[in-house]
Amino acid sequence: MLKGKSAVVTGASRGIGRAIALELASQGANVAVNYAGSEERAQQVVEEIEQLGVKALKIQADVANESEVKEMIKKVTEEFGGLDILVNNAGITRDNLLMRMKEEEFDQVINTNLKGVFVCTKAVTRQMMKQKAGKIINVASIVGVAGNAGQANYVAAKAGVIGLTKTTAKELASRNILVNAVAPGFIATDMTDKLTEEQKKGMLDVIPLGKLGKPEDVAKVVRFLASDDSNYMTGQTIHIDGGMVM
């Protein structure tokens, strides 16, 4: 399905990013595993990808740092001979009530989760314009659509990602670069493990399917958006949330 394609997945050492990297690799894509801090886990993902018979690259880069990102994209393009798919997945949380949230906590989350998408997208555009083809998939969040108490920074960033997705889609449509987002709901990862029992119960009550999602549930939709099966879609945000927000 993605045989011979070249992909970069940011924040791919664990959670949803890891599942996406493995899913794309399982469909034949060569995958660059970007990570910020967890080198060991990134290495594991690289090894798992290589076992699938495709190429993998482990690359450390802070997605909000333009020079690091440029270097990363250059390396991937050279090693894989092009760049067809970018998955902007890297994200952090610094949850706090608005009244207690420090400016620094707000800035950090906006920087990684929103500016990081801008920086990475800008960095791949040149190559994709030359190829006259490309797929960019942004991992937003359902809270970016619906809001969530205690996550002002995260929600603002994710809502920003949805707007950025639409604008990038419009700007690059004429060059056949398709840009879509996924908005995962409550997916079982390290990030959701940090939520309190009370928060978890509250969320389960509002999920019509009555259960958490798995990283693979998100990865499969990303694989669809990365493939030629979604070639008449751009600027969309697909909810993967067990029916939470309709």
Place this chain on the structure above:
Amino acid sequence: MADVFDRVKAIIVDRLDVEEEKVTLEASFKEDLEADSLDVVELVMELEDEFDMEIADEDAENINTVGDAVNYINGKQ
């Protein structure tokens, strides 16, 4: 000079799909050659590759005509 102009012209003709005679030094990309903003960005990218140079965004903003591009490239070489 002529050499740079010819190379620039070839890229413009190919990229913007315009008649060769329309590509004069005075021709404005947006008005005379009907390029949109994205076309201009792409042209600048191609010129960077063709002449193996980097054109800073601030400089690129001042390139409005074919002559501007040719002069810029000549000035850098």
